[in-house]
Amino acid sequence: MSKLYPVINIQCDWHDALRLPKSEAWISAKYLNTNSIHEKITTAINQSDGKVKINVPENYQLISKNNLSLVLRHNESGLKVAFVACTKAHDVHKKSILSVFQQLIVHWLCLHANKINYWCGIVEQVRD
Numbered sequence: 001m002s003k004l005y006p007v008i009n010i011q012c013d014w015h016d017a018l019r020l021p022k023s024e025a026w027i028s029a030k031y032l033n034t035n036s037i038h039e040k041i042t043t044a045i046n047q048s049d050g051k052v053k054i055n056v057p058e059n060y061q062l063i064s065k066n067n068l069s070l071v072l073r074h075n076e077s078g079l080k081v082a083f084v085a086c087t088k089a090h091d092v093h094k095k096s097i098l099s100v101f102q103q104l105i106v107h108w109l110c111l112h113a114n115k116i117n118y119w120c121g122i123v124e125q126v127r128d
Contacts, residue, residue, distance in 0.1 A: 006031045008074055008081045014041070015068070015085035021045045021052050029059065029074055 011017060011025040018025050023043050030036035039057035046053040056062045056072060063071040068085045 003077075004031055005077050005079045006074060008072075008079065009036075010041075010070075010083050012086070014070065014083060018043050018054060018070075019052070027057070027060070027072075029076075 006029040008027065008029050010027045014025040017023055018041060021043050024040045026038055027041055028036045028038045037059070039059065041057070041060075042055045043052050044055060045051070054062060054065055054070075059075055061073040061075060063073055063080065065071070068087070070083045070085075071080065072083075073080050
């Protein structure tokens with residue numbers, strides 16, 4: 001049996017949220033068939049050098065942080081995750097429908113396991 005790993009999510013604007021001192025961003029871990037565990041990543045001023053310091057919850061270890069990425073280790077599972085800051089944003093996530101065709105097909109797109117899945121409104125099912 002393979003080892004189960006959690007899905008780790010972070011606040012979508014973590015890059016902006018963690019840029020300043022005394023700020024925070026949420027992070028969550030969710031195993032299959034369990035409730036997700038939400039925690040906070042916070043920032044503070046490092047007294048020795050005056051730079052912004054990132055404080056991660058006890059369930060995580062900070063591996064690296066640079067201008068565009070944050071790499072964490074989830075201690076319970078050993079899973080390492082890299083979050084890359086968004087460099088270009090669109091308002092597409094504020095809407096639930098991406099487009100409606102003349103044939104009245106309502107669809108959404110989702111990349112999962114290197115496959116694009118979409119909802120087909122004609123047959124009312126997910127297709128890939």
